[in-house]
Amino acid sequence: MRINPKDPAEILYPWTSTKITICFLLVISFTYISYSLKSVLPSNLCREQYSVTSHLQSEAPATPSQPISPPAPAPLEPQEPKTNLSHIVFGIAASANLWGNRKKYVKLWWRPDQMRGNVWMDQPVKVEPEDEHLLPPIKISSDTSKFAYTHRKGHRSAIRLSRIVTENFRQGMENARWFVMGDDDTVFVPENLVRVLQKYDHNQFYYIGSSSESHLQNIYFSHNMAYGGGGIAISYPLARALEKTQDKCIARYTGLYGSDDRLQACMAELGVPLTKEQGFHQFDVYGSVFGLLAAHPVAPLVSLHHLDVVDPIFPNMERVQALQRLNVPMKIDPAGLVQQSICYDKMRSWTVSVSWGYAVQIFRGIFSPREIEQPARTFINWYKKADFIGYEFNTRPVSRHPCQKPFVYYLTNAVYNKNTNHTATEYVRDQAPNPQCNWKMANPSRIDRVQVYKAYDPHIWDKSPRRNCCRILPSKKKKGTMAIEVGACNEDEVVELR
Ligand SMILES: *[C@@H]1O[C@H](CO)[C@@H](O)[C@H](O)[C@H]1NC(C)=O
Numbered sequence: 001m002r003i004n005p006k007d008p009a010e011i012l013y014p015w016t017s018t019k020i021t022i023c024f025l026l027v028i029s030f031t032y033i034s035y036s037l038k039s040v041l042p043s044n045l046c047r048e049q050y051s052v053t054s055h056l057q058s059e060a061p062a063t064p065s066q067p068i069s070p071p072a073p074a075p076l077e078p079q080e081p082k083t084n085l086s087h088i089v090f091g092i093a094a095s096a097n098l099w100g101n102r103k104k105y106v107k108l109w110w111r112p113d114q115m116r117g118n119v120w121m122d123q124p125v126k127v128e129p130e131d132e133h134l135l136p137p138i139k140i141s142s143d144t145s146k147f148a149y150t151h152r153k154g155h156r157s158a159i160r161l162s163r164i165v166t167e168n169f170r171q172g173m174e175n176a177r178w179f180v181m182g183d184d185d186t187v188f189v190p191e192n193l194v195r196v197l198q199k200y201d202h203n204q205f206y207y208i209g210s211s212s213e214s215h216l217q218n219i220y221f222s223h224n225m226a227y228g229g230g231g232i233a234i235s236y237p238l239a240r241a242l243e244k245t246q247d248k249c250i251a252r253y254t255g256l257y258g259s260d261d262r263l264q265a266c267m268a269e270l271g272v273p274l275t276k277e278q279g280f281h282q283f284d285v286y287g288s289v290f291g292l293l294a295a296h297p298v299a300p301l302v303s304l305h306h307l308d309v310v311d312p313i314f315p316n317m318e319r320v321q322a323l324q325r326l327n328v329p330m331k332i333d334p335a336g337l338v339q340q341s342i343c344y345d346k347m348r349s350w351t352v353s354v355s356w357g358y359a360v361q362i363f364r365g366i367f368s369p370r371e372i373e374q375p376a377r378t379f380i381n382w383y384k385k386a387d388f389i390g391y392e393f394n395t396r397p398v399s400r401h402p403c404q405k406p407f408v409y410y411l412t413n414a415v416y417n418k419n420t421n422h423t424a425t426e427y428v429r430d431q432a433p434n435p436q437c438n439w440k441m442a443n444p445s446r447i448d449r450v451q452v453y454k455a456y457d458p459h460i461w462d463k464s465p466r467r468n469c470c471r472i473l474p475s476k477k478k479k480g481t482m483a484i485e486v487g488a489c490n491e492d493e494v495v496e497l498r
């Protein structure tokens with residue numbers, strides 16, 4: 001015969017009922033003791049009750065004798081206005097010997113009537129009268145000779161530059177929410193910088209930026225570091241905390257190479273991780289950045305850097321002239337700048353990739369989106385031997401077969417139509433010839449011009465990230481011109497290969 005099973009809980013926990021009794025007694029006596037001691041032993045519970053009570057009291061009518069007016073609408077939490085350009089304080093890392101050449105990059109994006117900030121120099125420079133109202137004020141960094149610098153290859157100016165945020169903070173800027181630093185060869189897209197910062201609560205600690213494109217750079221420096229040239233955004237309270245500790249912190253890291261790794265070392269001491277935003281571009285590459293700009297991540301373009309190192313972004317042009325060309329679509333629809341969309345000309349078996357405001361590519365054959373969304377290696381690795389294994393993201397070769405080398409069309413014109421609220425951009429075929437190809441299929445060389453129509457869409461980043469869709473429009477009379485519509489995908493729209 002089997003023994004009647006007891007209550008299973010009692011088999012597992014034979015002491016339960018006794019324990020409950022003991023605990024109950026303990027709780028009662030503890031409550032009694034803490035009640036007698038009152039605030040000597042505050043518990044969370046006590047504090048919560050206290051705050052609820054006081055809250056209720058504060059809402060009770062203070063003077064009941066006054067005439068009763070109709071109930072006012074419930075007071076809303078006073079909302080802070082959205083972050084805009086006026087809340088950002090820029091700090092530009094510069095040096096006197098390069099300024100004559102580099103200031104042209106700053107002029108491309110600096111808006112003297114809307115922006116605040118300083119250029120931090122090692123020594124005074126002559127300010128040309130025509131520049132005075134086009135560039136930020138110039139400040140001389142304070143002396144850093146008391147700090148040791150022991151890295152064998154770098155330059156001790158790194159110490160001076162790592163203190164830019166702190167020195168800007170000490171200027172006592174009113175209503176500052178963000179301190180943004182960049183180099184003198186960095187170009188920002190101001191609207192997109194604001195868009196990105198609006199996502200974060202400026203009353204908390206944030207350290208925002210992005211890594212290097214080079215895997216080895218990130219190993220040598222840190223994957224947790226915001227690269228200075230790509231731009232670094234630090235929220236106001238974090239800048240205040242940094243200001244208090246930075247000089248002591250810098251003194252502990254004499255062996256580091258640059259300014260951004262010194263800054264990251266102090267962030268690590270404060271325990272603040274990097275918040276990565278993919279639109280900041282350090283551009284640690286050589287050669288042509290076409291591949292990177294033609295397949296940008298689905299994120300707003302915030303910055304470009306190393307503009308003296310990489311080729312001009314449009315061929316057969318001066319560097320600054322090329323950037324001025326990009327400024328045109330940037331002005332009419334910054335949120336959409338260099339956003340990629342992928343579609344197919346099914347009749348002719350072509351793959352079409354649009355990088356809005358920059359370039360269009362037509363490929364012979366059908367490539368999947370997962371391939372075309374990878375940057376083509378038009379650029380060369382920062383560590384020249386590393387090549388394709390050396391990047392932080394997937395890349396693809398420019399082409400595997402000469403016939404598959406894309407036909408490239410570069411932006412020539414961009415306009416905004418007020419009446420339709422649409423933009424029209426035009427792209428003309430690159431003069432560089434494509435390799436000979438004897439495939440028996442439609443030849444994209446017959447297309448010499450591409451027109452792209454897109455609704456003005458400043459709200460694209462208020463939604464979850466999704467690549468725009470493109471659709472090839474029925475060809476008009478004009479031979480040699482392809483017309484494409486770009487815009488938000490319909491809910492169930494998929495880029496299907498066939
Ligand atoms: C930016 O926000 C401030 C409020 O903090 C507001 O006074 C100002 O008008 C805004 N500027 C622009 C250009 O919207």
Ligand SMILES: *[C@@H]1O[C@H](CO)[C@@H](O)[C@H](O)[C@H]1NC(C)=O
Pocket residue numbers: 418421456457458459
């Ligand atoms: C244009 O379209 C955008 C996005 O739908 C909208 O926010 C904006 O108000 C429109 N502008 C005009 C002038 O109609």
